[in-house]
Amino acid sequence: MIEVNNVTFRYSGEAEEGIAPALEEVTLRIDEGETIALIGHNGSGKSTLARLLAAIVLPQRGSVIVDGLRTDAGGESLWQIRQSVGLVFQNPDDQLVTNTVIDEIAFGPENLGLPRFEIEERVEEMLDLLDLRPYARHAVSDLSQGQKQRLAVAGVLAMRPRYLILDEPTTMIPGHTAEQLLETVRRLARERGISVLHITHHMYELADFDRVIVMNRGRVLLDGTPASVLRHREELERAGLGLPLITQLGQRLRARGWSQLPEVILTLDDLKAALCSLK
Numbered sequence: 262m263i264e265v266n267n268v269t270f271r272y273s274g275e276a277e278e279g280i281a282p283a284l285e286e287v288t289l290r291i292d293e294g295e296t297i298a299l300i301g302h303n304g305s306g307k308s309t310l311a312r313l314l315a316a317i318v319l320p321q322r323g324s325v326i327v328d329g330l331r332t333d334a335g336g337e338s339l340w341q342i343r344q345s346v347g348l349v350f351q352n353p354d355d356q357l358v359t360n361t362v363i364d365e366i367a368f369g370p371e372n373l374g375l376p377r378f379e380i381e382e383r384v385e386e387m388l389d390l391l392d393l394r395p396y397a398r399h400a401v402s403d404l405s406q407g408q409k410q411r412l413a414v415a416g417v418l419a420m421r422p423r424y425l426i427l428d429e430p431t432t433m434i435p436g437h438t439a440e441q442l443l444e445t446v447r448r449l450a451r452e453r454g455i456s457v458l459h460i461t462h463h464m465y466e467l468a469d470f471d472r473v474i475v476m477n478r479g480r481v482l483l484d485g486t487p488a489s490v491l492r493h494r495e496e497l498e499r500a501g502l503g504l505p506l507i508t509q510l511g512q513r514l515r516a517r518g519w520s521q522l523p524e525v526i527l528t529l530d531d532l533k534a535a536l537c538s539l540k
């Protein structure tokens with residue numbers, strides 16, 4: 262479990278109290294195996310929260326505790342936390358450090374000091390899992406953006422983290438590739454009990470997650486199931502977030518007399534099923 266307890270974080274440090282903190286009094290808990298979408302307008306604090314969870318930055322107030330270890334404890338705790346929490350950056354070019362696909366996947370496990378056979382086993386597994394086998398010996402620089410993004414995920418997953426944080430992994434790749442990547446990640450979460458925190462700008466992606474956290478101006482605005490969060494249309498709009506198109510369509514139909522439809526429709530399949538049940 263990851264616990265974020267009343268965390269406040271300023272990039273400028275405590276000295277400049279006049280500058281609004283990037284995160285303010287944030288409290289939340291991430292349980293094992295949960296899939297969570299973290300959404301919010303630009304600058305709302307999503308990436309900062311990701312960096313705090315991965316112990317890349319430390320809170321000035323409050324605490325972040327990963328499986329009982331405080332991120333500000335340093336030493337052995339920090340080493341263990343970095344193994345438990347894998348962070349995939351928004352831009353894969355900020356993450357990929359080696360020359361070839363195989364070397365990149367092996368890089369993390371090598372740093373963990375794993376034996377050669379175990380490293381090779383993990384590389385083989387990731388090549389299949391992320392559909393990278395055809396490019397195994399390719400130079401990283403020759404890959405497309407979508408292939409690089411999959412490689413960045415493979416490199417992090419090869420370390421077998423318990424918590425996987427994806428910082429807007431789909432912004433630089435086309436829709437169908439993005440959907441495939443997210444489906445792979447969700448399947449892994451189900452099969453291996455990995456918790457996933459997926460940072461996104463896309464409201465239509467929320468339906469596929471167990472839980473949605475909405476950030477606004479450095480605070481948690483809403484936290485709940487996709488349907489319960491999408492009931493707060495006005496609060497979402499004040500935070501610069503419009504409802505997904507399918508949810509808007511459902512609400513328009515309700516307003517035009519289809520009052521038996523549920524208040525929140527999440528997917529096209531939900532809408533079809535709801536309309537069929539009215540016949």
Ligand SMILES: Nc1ncnc2c1ncn2[C@@H]1O[C@H](COP(=O)(O)OP(=O)(O)OP(=O)(O)O)[C@@H](O)[C@H]1O
Pocket residue numbers: 272273282283301302303304305306307308309310
């Ligand atoms: N390295 C940094 N140094 C100083 N301020 C920063 C830094 N990174 C982020 N900030 C500021 O912290 C606040 C929160 O930024 P953050 O990147 O966490 O938000 P975000 O929700 O991830 O935004 P986006 O969706 O644009 O990535 C913003 O006001 C931002 O300008």
